Amino acid sequence: MNLALSDEQEFLRDAARGALARHKTVEAAREAADGSDLPDLWPTAVEAGWPGLLVSEDNGGAGLGPFDAMLVAQECGRVIAGVALLGHVPASYLLDRGGYSRIGEIGDGSLRAAFCPARPPGDVLGEWTVEPRRGHARAAAPHVSGDSVSGEVAWVPDAPGAGVFVVVGVENGEPVALAVDGARVEDATVYDRTRPLGHVSFDGAGGERLDVSAEEIAAAWYIAQALIAAESVGTVETGLEMSVQYAKERFTFGRAIGSYQAVKHTLTEVLRQSENAKSLLLYAGWAGEAKADEFPLAASAARAAAGSALDYAARATIGVHGGIGATWEHDAPYLFRRAQVSRRLLGGTHDAVDRVAGELLATAV
Amino acid sequence: MDLNDSPEQGAYRERARTWLEEHRAEAPVLRGEGALTDEDEIIAARRAWQGKLAEAGLAGVTWPQEYGGQGLGPIEQVIVNQEISRAGVPGILDSIGVGMLGPTIIAHGSEEQKSRYLAPLLHGDEVWCQLFSEPAAGSDLAGIQTRARQTDDGSWVLNGQKVWTTNAQFAAYGLLLARTDPEVPKHKGLTMFIVPMDAPGVTIRGLRQISGEAEFNEVFFDDVKLPADAACGDVNGGWGTALTTLMFERVTIGLGSEGMGYRSDRFAHAIAQDAEAGRDSDVRHRLGEIGTDLLAIKFSGYRTLTALQRGQIPGPEAGLAKVTLVNAAIRAGDLIADVLGPDALSEPGEWSYMISFLPGLKSAGGTEEILRNTIGERVLGLPPEPRLDKGIPFAELRAKEKEAIAG
Numbered sequence: 177m178n179l180a181l182s183d184e185q186e187f188l189r190d191a192a193r194g195a196l197a198r199h200k201t202v203e204a205a206r207e208a209a210d211g212s213d214l215p216d217l218w219p220t221a222v223e224a225g226w227p228g229l230l231v232s233e234d235n236g237g238a239g240l241g242p243f244d245a246m247l248v249a250q251e252c253g254r255v256i257a258g259v260a261l262l263g264h265v266p267a268s269y270l271l272d273r274g275g276y277s278r279i280g281e282i283g284d285g286s287l288r289a290a291f292c293p294a295r296p297p298g299d300v301l302g303e304w305t306v307e308p309r310r311g312h313a314r315a316a317a318p319h320v321s322g323d324s325v326s327g328e329v330a331w332v333p334d335a336p337g338a339g340v341f342v343v344v345g346v347e348n349g350e351p352v353a354l355a356v357d358g359a360r361v362e363d364a365t366v367y368d369r370t371r372p373l374g375h376v377s378f379d380g381a382g383g384e385r386l387d388v389s390a391e392e393i394a395a396a397w398y399i400a401q402a403l404i405a406a407e408s409v410g411t412v413e414t415g416l417e418m419s420v421q422y423a424k425e426r427f428t429f430g431r432a433i434g435s436y437q438a439v440k441h442t443l444t445e446v447l448r449q450s451e452n453a454k455s456l457l458l459y460a461g462w463a464g465e466a467k468a469d470e471f472p473l474a475a476s477a478a479r480a481a482a483g484s485a486l487d488y489a490a491r492a493t494i495g496v497h498g499g500i501g502a503t504w505e506h507d508a509p510y511l512f513r514r515a516q517v518s519r520r521l522l523g524g525t526h527d528a529v530d531r532v533a534g535e536l537l538a539t540a541v
Numbered sequence: 542m543d544l545n546d547s548p549e550q551g552a553y554r555e556r557a558r559t560w561l562e563e564h565r566a567e568a569p570v571l572r573g574e575g576a577l578t579d580e581d582e583i584i585a586a587r588r589a590w591q592g593k594l595a596e597a598g599l600a601g602v603t604w605p606q607e608y609g610g611q612g613l614g615p616i617e618q619v620i621v622n623q624e625i626s627r628a629g630v631p632g633i634l635d636s637i638g639v640g641m642l643g644p645t646i647i648a649h650g651s652e653e654q655k656s657r658y659l660a661p662l663l664h665g666d667e668v669w670c671q672l673f674s675e676p677a678a679g680s681d682l683a684g685i686q687t688r689a690r691q692t693d694d695g696s697w698v699l700n701g702q703k704v705w706t707t708n709a710q711f712a713a714y715g716l717l718l719a720r721t722d723p724e725v726p727k728h729k730g731l732t733m734f735i736v737p738m739d740a741p742g743v744t745i746r747g748l749r750q751i752s753g754e755a756e757f758n759e760v761f762f763d764d765v766k767l768p769a770d771a772a773c774g775d776v777n778g779g780w781g782t783a784l785t786t787l788m789f790e791r792v793t794i795g796l797g798s799e800g801m802g803y804r805s806d807r808f809a810h811a812i813a814q815d816a817e818a819g820r821d822s823d824v825r826h827r828l829g830e831i832g833t834d835l836l837a838i839k840f841s842g843y844r845t846l847t848a849l850q851r852g853q854i855p856g857p858e859a860g861l862a863k864v865t866l867v868n869a870a871i872r873a874g875d876l877i878a879d880v881l882g883p884d885a886l887s888e889p890g891e892w893s894y895m896i897s898f899l900p901g902l903k904s905a906g907g908t909e910e911i912l913r914n915t916i917g918e919r920v921l922g923l924p925p926e927p928r929l930d931k932g933i934p935f936a937e938l939r940a941k942e943k944e945a946i947a948g
Contacts, residue, residue: 435924440917452837529829536809
């Protein structure tokens with residue numbers, strides 16, 4: 177029984193924090209919201225070796241597990257850095273296992289991949305589905321025939337500018353993963369400029385069929401869930417630190433606002449939710465490495481808790497700061513924008529909550 | 542990151558498992574077929590079982606060897622807890638005594654007290670109870686009013702009332718926090734005592750709760766005489782002694798990863814019996830949120846255990862897990878009763894009992910509101926609430942309170 181980080185993991189985390197500290201990411205978020213281009217952090221990722229985290233050593237990667245990638249994602253979330261790992265890392269997992277011909281370039285980051293995710297079937301919704309452009313009903317996964325694919329996946333993280341797309345489609349009811357170069361990408365970035373999104377469509381494009389199982393294709397979805405969870409927890413940490421600092425320094429009626437129970441209890445609630453989410457990141461990380469049958473439950477629970485924590489923390493950060501927290505010049509709105517978009521990506525936080533229920537019910541009967 | 546046993550831990554687990562398998566038939570049956578029903582018989586059987594567990598080294602695992610323990614770490618205690626749970630046999634009866642009160646005596650008691658009390662405590666021959674909370678002092682424990690006055694010959698006379706006392710009805714001894722000097726600020730005039738529960742002037746009354754059952758007791762002390770050597774730890778140093786007990790309480794809670802039986806799989810099982818409910822999106826959402834919380838505290842428990850193994854003591858943030866646990870269980874009770882309908886409220890019944898028990902549990906060990914204050918101040922470093930009791934002699938503080946009430 178030991179949930180402590182290894183020395184290597186601590187080093188990976190500290191190195192990520194150091195590498196990201198060289199960029200003014202929050203300022204970049206504000207400037208991007210005003211229409212400037214977001215600085216490209218991919219070279220930083222390449223230099224740090226992040227594109228190859230999940231690529232096996234035989235293929236030139238680091239051969240690490242989901243938890244290691246989650247540690248990096250958490251650091252990116254802390255500074256709301258737009259590093260294209262949410263798209264690349266789950267894609268690299270399938271490309272590495274699926275015998276992709278250009279895996280060396282994926283591992284060293286000279287080729288950036290984006291994952292067009294498909295939600296695995298559950299106990300209520302029994303098909304593979306993808307994000308729709310709009311509305312409540314999920315869309316059918318793209319149609320695969322041989323090595324060609326047709327269909328669309330909306331709201332794909334990090335799609336703009338990606339060199340290859342890993343798309344999950346269905347052939348004869350079975351999931352298939354293809355690596356496709358020739359996709360049409362419509363920039364769909366909304367509200368949070370640090371989170372590039374695209375609608376990706378395939379018009380019978382030919383691709384390289386990846387030799388992966390349905391379980392591996394599902395695992396890529398849960399790796400994405402675990403990554404967005406870790407990233408969200410990082411953003412929660414920043415919101416909490418900002419708010420605690422301000423609550424010590426801002427005085428009303430002759431005392432620091434942090435001495436008021438109403439404020440103290442709000443911030444303790446952020447801490448409570450954040451600690452719960454961190455515990456579940458450990459569960460997801462452990463299951464991702466050692467307990468594959470629990471990974472869907474663990475990753476979904478982590479996503480659910482982290483998503484809820486980020487929602488609460490983003491609003492609390494604005495609230496504790498008072499009116500100033502809701503202004504363009506403050507940092508709090510960028511955490512809020514991140515929270516608003518994150519909550520609705522990759523099936524949405526609510527789908528992760530439903531998956532937790534489905535997994536619990538499936539093992540309870 | 543590894544949830545598996547080391548080879549040494551695996552061997553230890555195997556030894557515990559083997560002993561439990563060989564002696565399972567000697568354990569009291571508390572549920573199902575052939576279960577004991579008479580309260581006195583149950584207590585006698587559980588005391589005897591605790592004695593056997595202690596003989597086998599499966600009680601007081603973390604106690605020093607010189608006091609009958611095994612001198613092992615928290616992980617071995619957890620392994621024992623897990624194996625007892627797996628074997629489907631009851632654990633020790635006096636988990637408060639072995640987990641919190643015995644360790645307090647080990648830390649603060651005299652050599653005479655240690656040699657007199659620890660062995661019978663560990664073996665279940667003498668059960669102990671914790672006499673801390675009072676009707677007017679719960680979260681603000683240092684506000685207790687039970688008074689111990691020293692007489693000329695050095696002995697003590699005790700007057701006052703305690704409440705929420707688990708196991709008092711069959712306890713041999715209690716560890717009691719009393720005020721010995723009201724003329725100093727409230728944390729400074731307290732002393733811890735060892736009190737025989739059969740002493741003249743001790744009255745124990747069951748305290749019935751919402752369920753109708755008496756899980757706890759009220760204990761009254763009327764001119765109870767205690768010998769001069771009844772103090773455990775320094776006279777007027779009782780607050781430090783009490784903090785030791787509360788620290789061991791957090792450790793004990795941290796080691797009990799079972800979450801008092803409030804587990805996600807148990808609640809999911811109840812919902813899964815109703816196929817219609819299992820497909821209802823509102824039911825699923827509520828179950829998913831409850832399950833997420835309960836899974837989180839399971840792994841928070843493992844984090845606490847990791848810290849304990851590295852020699853760190855869990856801080857007040859471990860209390861956040863209790864907040865999550867109680868509130869998730871409350872929501873689970875609501876959900877299950879919503880799904881099953883009024884039938885879930887039939888008494889006696891598993892769910893009606895849980896639903897009745899939880900509102901009080903919310904305040905057990907300190908109210909949620911005070912816990913959030915403590916965590917906000919100690920963990921987040923937020924400034925404290927302005928306090929009106931700092932540095933004021935307790936007697937003066939009480940006079941001010943009475944004045945304020947009188948308006």
